[in-house]
Amino acid sequence: MSNTNRLDEIFTERKINNRVIAKYLKKSEGTVSRWRNNKRQPSINELNKIAEILREDIRNLLNKSDWSKSKTPTYLEFKKHLKG
Template identity: 45%
Template sequence: MVMNRIKVVLAEQRRTCKWLATELGKSENTVSRWTTNRTQPSVQQLYDIAAVLNIDVRCLLTPSKE
């Protein structure tokens, strides 16, 4: 299983879920679910998030220990 690091990257960049939601045109609830790994963004959404955060998409993913 792959987990995302969106919350970590947002913290590193001193950005908020609200900011990311606005930039992506998504609801804060959707971004919140992504940052807590309750749901995962699609591959295209990961690329969009990476573009907004100006990072490589691979920085958003980390394999879990399971």
């Protein structure tokens, strides 16, 4: 998994001001700053509101996941292992 913070990338690319997002969400600027610095994460509801005000697909605010090369067992493999 990447350490990239998509929210910070988009805010930086689009010159989004923490203060404006904080006011819109009725949060402190410190809270938005912590989201951008990966100290905290917004809730799904907050993320959805950010996506809406930015007119951005919410999936673009998240890191893309590609588990095709994962060595972790799938759910069914793990479940089968538990029965054994």
